[in-house]
Amino acid sequence: MSRRRRQIYEGKAKILYEGPEPGTIIQYFKDDATAFNAQKREVIDGKGVLNNRISEFIFERLGGIGIPTHFIKRLNMREQLVRQVEIIPVEVIVRNIAAGTMAKRLGIDEGTQLPRAIVEFCYKSDELGDPLITEEHIAAFNWAGPQEMDDIMAMALRTNDFLSGLFAAVGIRLVDFKLEFGRHYENDMVRTVLADEVSPDTCRLWDMKTDDKLDKDRFRRDLGGLVEAYQEVASRLGILNKSEPQKGGKPVLVKSDRAEAANSGEKK
Numbered sequence: 001m002s003r004r005r006r007q008i009y010e011g012k013a014k015i016l017y018e019g020p021e022p023g024t025i026i027q028y029f030k031d032d033a034t035a036f037n038a039q040k041r042e043v044i045d046g047k048g049v050l051n052n053r054i055s056e057f058i059f060e061r062l063g064g065i066g067i068p069t070h071f072i073k074r075l076n077m078r079e080q081l082v083r084q085v086e087i088i089p090v091e092v093i094v095r096n097i098a099a100g101t102m103a104k105r106l107g108i109d110e111g112t113q114l115p116r117a118i119v120e121f122c123y124k125s126d127e128l129g130d131p132l133i134t135e136e137h138i139a140a141f142n143w144a145g146p147q148e149m150d151d152i153m154a155m156a157l158r159t160n161d162f163l164s165g166l167f168a169a170v171g172i173r174l175v176d177f178k179l180e181f182g183r184h185y186e187n188d189m190v191r192t193v194l195a196d197e198v199s200p201d202t203c204r205l206w207d208m209k210t211d212d213k214l215d216k217d218r219f220r221r222d223l224g225g226l227v228e229a230y231q232e233v234a235s236r237l238g239i240l241n242k243s244e245p246q247k248g249g250k251p252v253l254v255k256s257d258r259a260e261a262a263n264s265g266e267k268k
């Protein structure tokens with residue numbers, strides 16, 4: 001991989017580089033952890049590798065049930081090739097159980113089962129701290145059109161149903177998560193696709209038996225053991241091979257044929 005490729009954007013947890021072909025981007029997963037709008041930050045060895053693998057797994061599964069995504073293929077331990085999209089400046093949060101900012105805002109005990117899945121929207125702005133907004137703001141400021149909002153709602157709820165089942169099958173409760181969507185332009189056509197990442201950085205995942213947190217709240221709340229928790233998620237999803245010795249506490253990754261082909265530069 002050329003070291004001279006052009007950097008397009010550096011975010012808190014990822015760097016985007018120009019991809020090998022027009023309309024493609026390389027998404028690099030950093031080890032940096034940030035919280036509270038980057039007021040708290042730390043480098044956590046191994047986090048980027050795990051998020052790359054977990055997000056790949058989830059995007060491939062979502063693609064498999066017909067949800068259009070930006071994901072093309074994983075390139076190596078820290079990078080994936082994705083389609084270039086215009087990011088819609090709205091973060092979509094889906095909640096099944098009260099936690100985090102919603103529990104605080106409404107004075108509901110964390111862990112309370114919600115009567116139905118609740119979708120919230122935040123305006124994507126680091127300067128403003130991603131404020132909560134309504135569909136009225138989205139329409140009035142034309143951040144997304146009515147058709148895009150229909151597509152986003154349908155994809156967010158379908159993703160929630162699918163991922164709730166996927167995680168429940170491995171003893172994990174999907175408490176809430178954040179999605180980002182983008183516009184993919186292709187031959188005069190524009191399509192709304194799921195973008196960014198879906199990983200323990202962007203979801204709340206609780207162990208069903210113990211209620212242990214297996215997500216970024218371990219960092220936000222100074223609980224420690226973040227990499228071990230992400231490894232546990234990867235291992236339960238069948239991404240990590242737990243039986244292999246974990247040299248130096250680093251994750252041992254199971255290599256798929258497809259990943260090996262991608263690593264050797266072979267085109268699939």
Ligand code: 5GP
Pocket residue numbers: 091093099100101102130176177178201202203204216
């Ligand atoms: P809350 O609003 O409770 O802080 O977050 C709700 C869910 O969305 C959590 O799973 C959280 O990880 C995710 N989330 C919301 N905003 C962001 C964000 O800016 N970055 C990341 N990584 N996750 C977010």
